[in-house]
Amino acid sequence: MIYKKTILSAIAVIFLVSPVFADLVFPSLSYRTGPYGPNGIPFADGYADYFTLMNERDGGIGGEKVRMIECETGYNTEKGVECYESTKGEGALLYQPLSTGITYQLIPKASADNIPVLSSGYGRTSAKNGKIFKWIFNFPGTYWDAASIATKHAIEMSGGSLDGKKVALVYHNSGYGKEPIRTLEELSKKHKFELMLLPVDHPGQEQKSQWLQIRRERPDYIFMWGWGVMNSVAIQEAANIRFPMENFIGVWWSGSENDVIPAGDAAHGYKSLAMHAPGDNFPVYDDMRKYVIDKGLGAGDGSNVGTVLYSRGMYAAILAVEGAKSAQAIHGVSKITPSMMRDGLEALDITEEKLASIGLAGFAPTFKATCENHGGTGSAAVQQWDAKKGTWSFITDYMTSDQSVIQPLIDADSAQFAAENNIKERCN
Amino acid sequence: MLYREVGEYKTSYAEDSQTFPIKFDRYRYFFVLLVGILFVPFVINDYWAGAVFLPFLIYAIASLGLNILTGYCGQVSLGTGGFMAVGAYAAYKLMTAFPDLNIFFVVIISGFVTAAVGTMFGLPSLRIKGFYLAVATLAAQFFLVWLFNKVGWFYNYSASGQITAPARSLGDFLITGPDATPAAQYLFCFLFVFILAWIARNLTRGKIGRSWMAIRDMDIAAEIIGVNPLIAKLSAFAISSFYVGVAGALFFTVYLGAVEVTEAFNIQKSFIVLFMIIIGGLGSIFGSFAGAAFMVLMPVVLKNLLVTQLGWATDIAAHFEFIIIGGLIVFFLIVEPHGLAQLWNLLKQKLRLWPFPY
Numbered sequence: 191m192i193y194k195k196t197i198l199s200a201i202a203v204i205f206l207v208s209p210v211f212a213d214l215v216f217p218s219l220s221y222r223t224g225p226y227g228p229n230g231i232p233f234a235d236g237y238a239d240y241f242t243l244m245n246e247r248d249g250g251i252g253g254e255k256v257r258m259i260e261c262e263t264g265y266n267t268e269k270g271v272e273c274y275e276s277t278k279g280e281g282a283l284l285y286q287p288l289s290t291g292i293t294y295q296l297i298p299k300a301s302a303d304n305i306p307v308l309s310s311g312y313g314r315t316s317a318k319n320g321k322i323f324k325w326i327f328n329f330p331g332t333y334w335d336a337a338s339i340a341t342k343h344a345i346e347m348s349g350g351s352l353d354g355k356k357v358a359l360v361y362h363n364s365g366y367g368k369e370p371i372r373t374l375e376e377l378s379k380k381h382k383f384e385l386m387l388l389p390v391d392h393p394g395q396e397q398k399s400q401w402l403q404i405r406r407e408r409p410d411y412i413f414m415w416g417w418g419v420m421n422s423v424a425i426q427e428a429a430n431i432r433f434p435m436e437n438f439i440g441v442w443w444s445g446s447e448n449d450v451i452p453a454g455d456a457a458h459g460y461k462s463l464a465m466h467a468p469g470d471n472f473p474v475y476d477d478m479r480k481y482v483i484d485k486g487l488g489a490g491d492g493s494n495v496g497t498v499l500y501s502r503g504m505y506a507a508i509l510a511v512e513g514a515k516s517a518q519a520i521h522g523v524s525k526i527t528p529s530m531m532r533d534g535l536e537a538l539d540i541t542e543e544k545l546a547s548i549g550l551a552g553f554a555p556t557f558k559a560t561c562e563n564h565g566g567t568g569s570a571a572v573q574q575w576d577a578k579k580g581t582w583s584f585i586t587d588y589m590t591s592d593q594s595v596i597q598p599l600i601d602a603d604s605a606q607f608a609a610e611n612n613i614k615e616r617c618n
Numbered sequence: 619m620l621y622r623e624v625g626e627y628k629t630s631y632a633e634d635s636q637t638f639p640i641k642f643d644r645y646r647y648f649f650v651l652l653v654g655i656l657f658v659p660f661v662i663n664d665y666w667a668g669a670v671f672l673p674f675l676i677y678a679i680a681s682l683g684l685n686i687l688t689g690y691c692g693q694v695s696l697g698t699g700g701f702m703a704v705g706a707y708a709a710y711k712l713m714t715a716f717p718d719l720n721i722f723f724v725v726i727i728s729g730f731v732t733a734a735v736g737t738m739f740g741l742p743s744l745r746i747k748g749f750y751l752a753v754a755t756l757a758a759q760f761f762l763v764w765l766f767n768k769v770g771w772f773y774n775y776s777a778s779g780q781i782t783a784p785a786r787s788l789g790d791f792l793i794t795g796p797d798a799t800p801a802a803q804y805l806f807c808f809l810f811v812f813i814l815a816w817i818a819r820n821l822t823r824g825k826i827g828r829s830w831m832a833i834r835d836m837d838i839a840a841e842i843i844g845v846n847p848l849i850a851k852l853s854a855f856a857i858s859s860f861y862v863g864v865a866g867a868l869f870f871t872v873y874l875g876a877v878e879v880t881e882a883f884n885i886q887k888s889f890i891v892l893f894m895i896i897i898g899g900l901g902s903i904f905g906s907f908a909g910a911a912f913m914v915l916m917p918v919v920l921k922n923l924l925v926t927q928l929g930w931a932t933d934i935a936a937h938f939e940f941i942i943i944g945g946l947i948v949f950f951l952i953v954e955p956h957g958l959a960q961l962w963n964l965l966k967q968k969l970r971l972w973p974f975p976y
Contacts, residue, residue: 262933
């Protein structure tokens with residue numbers, strides 16, 4: 191009998207979710223395992239460490255401690271759903287899944303549960319239209335902005351026109367990689383360049399045939415929408431066929447140290463877009479080392495601090511923290527709810543002064559979210575890899591995307607979503 | 619003590635050949651059904667539905683389907699993921715093309731579409747067997763996933779190639795879409811599982827099931843005693859694909875709501891369902907359920923134990939999950955190569971003799 195009771199209570203304990211605390215809860219749907227783990231780890235570390243820094247240095251956000259619940263998704267949508275369901279009951283304020291597939295899963299679910307989702311630079315591009323997507327945010331930029339900015343940079347490089355040139359898109363054959371195609375097709379019509387589409391199947395280790403095709407067709411520029419091991423393999427393959435690296439431009443998810451270091455010197459000159467500055471020459475990193483890493487509170491071993499993806503994760507956490515602060519200011523309470531968090535994100539105004547006060551002056555472009563615009567200004571810079579020094583550096587200023595091409599596409603796509611799901615426009 | 623034939627007098631053939639000849643077994647079955655219908659829907663929440671019950675029920679249908687083909691008819695298939703994708707995409711096209719079509723019929727018709735596709739890919743089974751057939755079905759897996767990813771018509775030319783299930787209801791209850799209640803979704807899947815398991819059980823006890831098993835045990839002998847291999851093999855492919863298609867349709871419409879074919883229906887799915895029937899027990903209805911429960915529940919239980927209770931880091935817990943589940947699979951297969959169903963049968967044999975075993 192006692193034995194039976196023990197077993198029953200053990201089963202109950204295994205399935206029971208811990209009681210709700212009164213903290214500000216930010217779940218982290220991370221992936222430290224699986225094929226995309228090498229990219230997921232620095233991001234998850236950056237995300238976790240910034241919240242730890244808030245707790246250690248500032249005593250939380252507005253006096254409220256932050257509690258981050260980490261849940262491993264392995265970049266798998268089924269596990270992502272499990273993670274979402276198991277964490278949402280704990281008062282989750284915001285989801286940032288770092289996976290376009292999981293974001294697509296969460297858009298309807300989170301909207302129904304009234305929990306905001308922030309997919310910075312990934313996810314569904316048309317979620318920029320806040321009139322339709324009330325709960326979804328994707329500032330500071332979207333894939334379509336990235337496609338437009340990469341094209342802009344290519345135009346600059348070829349002296350003002352891409353007329354008659356050939357551009358190849360090497361993309362991860364998934365929802366993520368397919369996102370920019372529609373925009374690039376419009377842009378190819380507008381700028382009269384020829385677009386070549388080269389899908390690479392998950393996980394991206396096998397790319398021989400794609401690069402054989404590139405060698406045969408000799409495109410003038412290559413854009414890449416890759417993630418995980420696909421990036422480094424592509425850069426290595428480009429080096430193997432002696433493709434001029436300065437004409438090879440990756441999206442912001444194809445521009446981390448992990449992607450270029452395996453190719454060694456051959457990666458010298460490779461370019462990628464960037465939504466924030468590389469390197470660790472910012473005061474916030476000193477605080478990070480002082481309050482978090484040196485005290486042994488870091489999520490990782492500290493070796494990732496200052497890498498591109500670590501900074502990306504930290505930036506995601508900064509946007510969450512600033513959103514929470516603005517929510518606290520709007521509603522005048524420190525214990526905010528998910529819907530207050532949404533109001534805070536919608537009123538989020540990232541200014542130079544705010545970035546400087548965080549210790550990140552000039553780190554990222556400024557933007558202001560509004561009811562209509564959940565996607566920011568859509569600006570990004572181009573960074574280039576210096577294999578000798580082993581650093582990324584900006585070679586352009588922040589450029590804005592061609593809204594005359596993108597806005598009609600966003601309106602069309604979000605209108606289709608609204609029609610499918612019977613959503614009425616807000617903000618009128 | 620409770621579980622024995624003693625005192626149960628069967629006076630007709632029907633009574634003697636019923637699925638649960640022992641009274642205790644029969645009552646247990648009704649008890650499980652009653653709990654499933656009258657208790658679970660009232661306590662179920664989003665977490666239990668999304669993490670435990672919906673995947674368990676849906677994978678149970680898929681492994682029932684694969685068990686019919688592999689366990690009963692002996693035709694190894696690695697195309698389960700591809701056939702689930704057929705069910706999912708058929709459901710998507712039906713839902714978007716005929717918005718007024720009832721979701722129940724959407725799922726059924728998706729099953730029939732998959733059955734047609736499955737029969738087509740089953741044709742090579744008439745000429746090739748064993749590993750060679752496995753390779754042919756593997757080709758089906760890769761071809762189908764490639765097709766749904768390549769041809770825009772299947773995903774209505776959406777920008778990302780994702781398909782999203784619109785909200786549909788059965789009577790007053792929403793079944794698909796984010797606003798559907800977990801109880802309604804659970805009961806909808808439970809209904810399908812109940813009907814399909816009942817049909818599967820009775821099919822395998824009847825003429826058609828016996829012809830499958832004859833083909834499985836020795837196809838030449840089966841042909842000599844008058845089993846038509848064409849009909850037996852193709853019917854196994856058709857019925858198995860029907861089950862897998864229904865599972866795929868439910869997986870997409872009810873469980874996930876939005877899928878991407880390369881991610882949700884890749885080769886991994888085929889392997890998971892194959893593992894389910896191997897661990898559960900080939901050629902056993904109970905085994906399909908046991909295998910599905912094992913593969914769905916173990917990761918969730920381990921995650922809750924290691925991360926939530928013991929506070930391990932999520933990545934270490936995730937790696938340990940692989941190790942523990944892999945170890946358990948090896949352990950079970952060494953202890954009982956015929957799967958959990960055989961363990962269950964042994965237990966029942968022991969119970970019949972208890973407390974005086976010989």
